[in-house]
Amino acid sequence: MWTALPISVLVFSSFGEGWFYPRLLPTHWSTAAWGELVGDRRLLRSLVISVWLALLTGGAASILGFEIGRRVSRIAVPLRYFALTAAFIPVAAPPLALGIGLQYFVLRAGLGGTLTGVWLAHSVVAIGYTTVYFIGVFAVFDRRVEEEARSLGASPLVTLARVTLPLHRRQLAEAFLLGFLVSWAQVPLTLLIGQGAVESLATSVMSYAHAGQDHLASVAGLLLTLPALVLMGLVGSSIRRLAVATV
Amino acid sequence: MIADKRSLTRLFPIALVALPPLLGLGYALSASLGLSGVANGGLTLQYLREVIASHTTWAAVGWTLWIATASTVFATLAAVLLAATFRAESTADRIGRMVAVLPLPIPHVVAALASLLILGQSGLLSRFANTAGMFSTPAQMPPLVYDRLGIGLIFALVWKEIPFLALIAFTVLKSRGGLLEESARSLGANRLQTFLYATWPVLWRGMLPGVVAVATFVAGSYETAALLAPSRPLALPLLTMERYTDGAMELRPDAFVLAGFSLLVSLAAVAIYGAMIARAENFK
Numbered sequence: 372m373w374t375a376l377p378i379s380v381l382v383f384s385s386f387g388e389g390w391f392y393p394r395l396l397p398t399h400w401s402t403a404a405w406g407e408l409v410g411d412r413r414l415l416r417s418l419v420i421s422v423w424l425a426l427l428t429g430g431a432a433s434i435l436g437f438e439i440g441r442r443v444s445r446i447a448v449p450l451r452y453f454a455l456t457a458a459f460i461p462v463a464a465p466p467l468a469l470g471i472g473l474q475y476f477v478l479r480a481g482l483g484g485t486l487t488g489v490w491l492a493h494s495v496v497a498i499g500y501t502t503v504y505f506i507g508v509f510a511v512f513d514r515r516v517e518e519e520a521r522s523l524g525a526s527p528l529v530t531l532a533r534v535t536l537p538l539h540r541r542q543l544a545e546a547f548l549l550g551f552l553v554s555w556a557q558v559p560l561t562l563l564i565g566q567g568a569v570e571s572l573a574t575s576v577m578s579y580a581h582a583g584q585d586h587l588a589s590v591a592g593l594l595l596t597l598p599a600l601v602l603m604g605l606v607g608s609s610i611r612r613l614a615v616a617t618v
Numbered sequence: 619m620i621a622d623k624r625s626l627t628r629l630f631p632i633a634l635v636a637l638p639p640l641l642g643l644g645y646a647l648s649a650s651l652g653l654s655g656v657a658n659g660g661l662t663l664q665y666l667r668e669v670i671a672s673h674t675t676w677a678a679v680g681w682t683l684w685i686a687t688a689s690t691v692f693a694t695l696a697a698v699l700l701a702a703t704f705r706a707e708s709t710a711d712r713i714g715r716m717v718a719v720l721p722l723p724i725p726h727v728v729a730a731l732a733s734l735l736i737l738g739q740s741g742l743l744s745r746f747a748n749t750a751g752m753f754s755t756p757a758q759m760p761p762l763v764y765d766r767l768g769i770g771l772i773f774a775l776v777w778k779e780i781p782f783l784a785l786i787a788f789t790v791l792k793s794r795g796g797l798l799e800e801s802a803r804s805l806g807a808n809r810l811q812t813f814l815y816a817t818w819p820v821l822w823r824g825m826l827p828g829v830v831a832v833a834t835f836v837a838g839s840y841e842t843a844a845l846l847a848p849s850r851p852l853a854l855p856l857l858t859m860e861r862y863t864d865g866a867m868e869l870r871p872d873a874f875v876l877a878g879f880s881l882l883v884s885l886a887a888v889a890i891y892g893a894m895i896a897r898a899e900n901f902k
Contacts, residue, residue, distance in 0.1 A: 374720050377732030377777060380742055384735055392740040392756055393748035439631040446628045454629055456892030457636040463831070463888045464639045465838025467855050468880040471862055471873060472642020475655070495638040502635050556725030558841040559855075563862075573841070576727045580734060580845055589735070592728040599723035 378596065384589035404586035414575060414587065418594060421572040425554040427490050432497035432550030433543050440505020455506055461499030470563035477564050484568035492564040493557050497550035504549060508542050548602050643881040649874035657871045665871035677851035685768050686837040693779035694829055698821055701787030715788055722781040730845040733774035737762040764848045771846040779832050783825060790824030827894050834887040838880055
């Protein structure tokens with residue numbers, strides 16, 4: 372009940388009509404609020420922006436995190452601890468403070484209020500997560516497979532493309548989901564770097580809730596929740612490695 | 619020596635990861651010292667002094683610490699309880715573990731919205747109380763959101779953080795708990811003694827980095843506070859945002875001081891995390 376109650380309330384609020392105080396349940400059920408997804412362009416646009424941002428962030432974070440993690444894992448201890456700690460900085464930095472610090476540079480680059488600017492800001496955080504993730508992955512990777520390929524005449528690039536990357540397909544998919552989730556739930560960076568011009572689903576939840584539009588806030592909230600739960604179902608046993616993204 | 623040089627060269631990619639937040643920190647610090655930003659009139663400690671001398675700042679810091687401590691303590695206790703309850707390999711326990719971690723991927727802003735709909739004065743809890751005959755109008759419901767104690771905010775944060783900490787607790791108990799507990803029992807310890815002297819120390823050591831991460835995250839969390847925290851005292855992230863977006867530009871340096879402070883606190887948490895990782899590796 373503790374787990375399900377908050378989600379049930381969102382379902383009641385998004386599908387319920389005439390749910391006035393002091394009724395425990397709505398008087399009747401309706402999909403009117405969900406119809407707003409098509410009717411209210413603002414909600415639909417924020418959904419598309421969120422999906423787009425999350426896909427791009429997941430892509431950038433998985434590729435860069437893979438390469439940086441691979442390189443860092445070759446560093447000898449204790450410098451590797453230093454690298455791991457450095458990679459943890461964007462993970463631990465509060466996004467609001469990070470956004471305030473970064474906004475100047477984003478504005479100087481002419482990317483304030485643009486999708487590209489918000490994507491870059493989301494990626495700063497997401498790459499931190501995926502780098503930490505891949506440092507862990509490569510810490511237990513048996514490099515003898517790569518050495519074997521090299522001894523058989525494969526160039527470093529061929530070894531990467533034919534050996535290392537195929538062996539890490541699942542981890543790359545998990546890192547992609549990690550980056551996706553980091554962007555999907557991001558609020559302060561979107562507000563600060565997007566400057567109101569880029570509205571994601573997560574920032575829509577806030578603005579609908581502040582405006583007292585509980586039905587629409589609940590629809591947006593459930594739209595944010597469902598993909599996250601589906602992704603959790605997909606990654607299944609790998610959830611331990613992804614948990615850090617959802618602190 | 620060559621190996622050392624190579625290691626140092628390999629550190630360059632990590633700069634890609636750490637540099638943006640460090641640049642942000644650098645800019646926030648320089649703007650808070652009057653060296654950049656809207657108030658770049660030359661090096662001054664004036665803004666720093668003003669923020670430190672302000673009662674509003676300390677009220678925000680105190681209130682945020684209260685929220686972070688209460689949320690982390692409740693979430694940790696609940697996670698330990700869940701781990702101790704659902705630890706067997708039976709189907710029931712497996713389901714219990716699965717349900718416990720279900721809110722893990724749900725965004726904080728959604729948890730805050732649900733908290734608003736449950737604990738608000740005309741929310742679900744108030745309706746239950748009405749049905750039970752405890753009161754007849756929403757106004758009679760004690761405020762649990764936007765309240766000075768931050769009950770609604772703590773509820774949302776605890777709901778959201780339990781799965782993360784429970785997941786760590788499940789893993790720690792599974793990998794390290796059994797053998798020690800068996801030894802304790804074979805030495806004659808009862809259930810309580812086994813928990814206090816074998817289970818708890820193992821759990822605590824394993825969960826500590828996660829607990830530090832949760833406390834740091836909760837203290838800096840903006841969206842949950844924006845939906846559930848009161849306007850007096852303001853939570854630190856809200857105070858920072860308010861100063862940053864205020865039409866009065868002279869308040870902007872205050873925001874940089876507060877943002878710089880938050881980033882420094884998080885860097886301290888990173889240092890603690892790094893030390894813990896190194897210690898854990900040495901321990902292994």
